[in-house]
Amino acid sequence: MTATSTTVPLVALVGNPNAGKTTLFNALTGSSQRVGNYPGVTVEKISGTYTFEGSKFECVDIPGLYSMRPRSADEAVATEVVEGRGESETRPDLLVAVLDAANLERHLFFFSQLAEQDLPMIAAITMTDLAAKEGRPVDLAALERYLGVPVIAVVAHKGVGLDRLRAAIAGELREPSTRARGLDSLESQVDAMSERLARGGFDVDRDEIRRGLEGDPDLANRFEEMPEFLVPFEEARASLTKPALHDAEARYAWAARVRTHVVKGRPTPKQSRTDKIDRVLTHRVFGLVVFASVMFVVFQSIYTLAGPLMNGIEWLFGKLGDFVEPQLAFSPVLQSLVVDGLITGVGSVLVFLPQILILFFFIAVLEGSGYLARAAFLMDKLLGWCGLNGRAFIPLLSSFACAIPGIMAARVMPDPRSRLATILVAPLMSCSARLPVYILLIGAFIQPQFGATWAGIALFGMHLVGLVVAIPVVAILNRGVLKGAKLPFVLELPVYQWPKWRDVWMTVFSRGKVFVKTAGTIIVVLSLMIWALAYFPRTSETETQLKAQYAALSPDFQAQVSEEHYLSEKLTEQSYLGRIGRAIEPAFAPAGFDWRIATTILMAFPAREVVVSSLGIIFNLGGDVDEESTDLRQALRKATWPDGRPLMTPWTAVGFMVFFALCCQCMATLAAIKRETNSWKWPLFVFVYMTTLAYLAAVGIEQLGRWVGGSV
C-alpha cells in the first residue's frame, strides 16, 4: 500500500469523460507517455511516469467512466483496472478522482462509487477557474469535509496545483488517511442524521450532531436524559447504510445535497458566451452552413495539403531506391529485396503520415475548441437512422481521402459498438487511391463511347457506390454481428474555448507514433511477403533465357515492346504471384477478368495505388505508366481473350471499377484496423466481407452486361 524505495507506486487517474483527465495526465507526466492496449478490447492503456522529490511515480490514465457499473466490454476493463481484477493488471496504489467543478453533481455521483473502493484516494478538482467565472465558486474546505479525502484544485494546462497534487499523492501513499469517505463521510452522516431527526420533529444543531458523531459524550448524555431524542438518534445511526451501487436516485440525492452545501451561486450554468455562439453554430440554417464549410476545409486539407507532402515522401524514397540500387548490384536478389521490398514497404507506411497528422491536428483543434461535439450534435439524426451516430461523421468523411486516418479518427466515439461499426464500414468510402483506377478505365471505356457527361456521372457514381453499400452493411452488422450492450447516444456540448496547443501537439504526435510503430510493422512485413511472391522463383538463368526468347521474336513485336518491358511482364507472369493469378482465372471468369486482371488484383493487395503500374507491367508497357497514359488505355481496349473476344466491354470495365470501389486492397487499412480493434478478427472480417461484396458485384455487372447484350 505504501510507497517504498524498491517499488514504484501506481497512481490511477479516474473520472467521467470530459473531466479534464487527459489534460491533467499530460501535465503530470509530460512526454514520458506510453500507449498500449488492454488485452481483448479496443481501449488504450495510456501510462507515464513522473518524479517528485526524488521518488518515481507510475501514472495510468483510466478511460473515462460514468459509473463503476460497466455496460460495455471497454467500460468493464476500466472498472477492472480500478478494482485490480483485470488480467495481468496490478491494482493501483492510489486513485486520483478527477472532478469537474462546473459539473459537480454528476461527478460526485461517480465519486460516491469510487469512494467505496478500498484504496487511498485524492480528489483533483478541475475547472475551478471556469466555475468561479460562471459565478459558482466551490468551497473547497467544505467539499473536503464531505468527500473525506484531500481535495486539490488544479488548472492543469497552466500548471496550477500540480505540485500540491504530487505532494498530496506522496503524503497519502506514505500515510493513508483513515477518514470515512463519500456517503460515509462525517459531513454526509451529519446531513443524513439531521434530516432523520428533523423528520422526527427534532431540530438539533449540526455542530452538535457532528460533535456527537465524533464521540463527544455531551450529545449522547443529553439524549440519555431525553429518551424521545435517543430513539431517533439510534435509529438514524442504524439507518446509515450505503445504497446499492446502481441506486442512482440515492447517490444523486447525496450529490445534490453536497453541491448545495459547497457551491454558492445559481444552480444552473449561465453559459452566456457559449450560448450566444451556439445560437449561430447550431442554428438550423447557419449552423448547417458553418458545419459544411468547416468540413470542407478539413476534407480539402487532408486531400490537397497532404498531396505535396505525400509526393515528397514518395520522391524521397524513390531517390533512396535509386541511390541504393547500384550499391547492391552484386546481388540482384538483395537489390530487389532492399529496393522493391524494403524501401518501397517503408515508403508505403510513411506516405500515409501526412494525412494522419493533418486529420488529427484538425480533430484535436475541433475537440479542444468544443466544436467537435457540435458536429456530432448536428449530424446525429442523419447517421442515427442507419445505426451509427453523429460522431461517425468525421471518421467517414475523412475516409473519402484515406480510410487509415478515418479508422484512427473513430476513437472520438466513446461507444465501442458504434465505433466498431464505423471502423468496419470506413474502408468502403471511396478513398483517393481509387481515383487513378476510375480515371484510367473511364478514360478507356466510358468517355470515348459515351462522352464527357457520362464520364462525369460514372466518376461521381463510383464515389457513391461505397456509401450506398455501407448503409445495409451497418444495418446488418448492428442486427447480427456486433455484440455487446447498446448504449444510449449521449453527448455534452462543452463551453467554447481556445484549444490547448500542448494537447493538440501531443495528440498529433502520439497518433503519428502509434501508426508508424504498430501499423507500420505489419505493413512492412506484408510488403516483403508480396515482394517475395512477385520475385520468386527466379534464378540467374531465368533472365538470360527470357532475353534469348525476346531476341528470337519478330522485329515487328520488338518494335512495339522493349526488351525491358518484355522482361518485366514475363518475370511477373512466371512468378508465384503470376502463377496464382493464372490458377484463379476460372474464379474470376464470371466477372470477365482473365489471368492478367487477376494477377493485377493480387499485386494490388498491398496497396491499390499500384493497380495502374501493375497493369502497365502486365500489358508490356513497363511499370512507369500513369492513369492518363493513352498507351495503357489503348492496350486495355485492344486486349482480347485467346479466342479473340475483347477482354473488356464497358460492362467489364464498370465491373472492374466497382470491384476496386468495394474491395479492401489495402493492407495499411487492415493494419490500422488491427491496431485500433486490437484483434486480427476484425481486419480479417473486413477483408473477407469487402472482397466477397466486390466479387459478387463485379460478377453481377458482367453477367447483367452479357444478358443485356454483350458489348453495348
Place this chain on the structure above:
Amino acid sequence: MSNDFSDLRKGMRARVIAVPEHNEFAERLQELGLTRGTEFEVTQIAPLGDPIEIALRGYRLCLRRSEAAGFQIEVLP
C-alpha cells in the same frame, strides 16, 4: 398529466415522474442524473429535430428523444 420526450419543445421545463424499469438505456440515463424527480429545461434542439440538449443538475446533456422513450415526464409551467 404525463408526457414523454417527444412532446418537448425548446425552452420547456419538465420533471421526471417515472423511469422505465429493466431498460439499459434508462439505467445509463439515470447514472447521468436523469433520476425520478429531476427537473430539467430544454436548451437546444438540433436542426434536424433530434438530439435535444437539456440542462439538469447544473450541467447540460444531449440525448435522443427515442432513447429516452419510456421516461414519463410532466411539463412544468
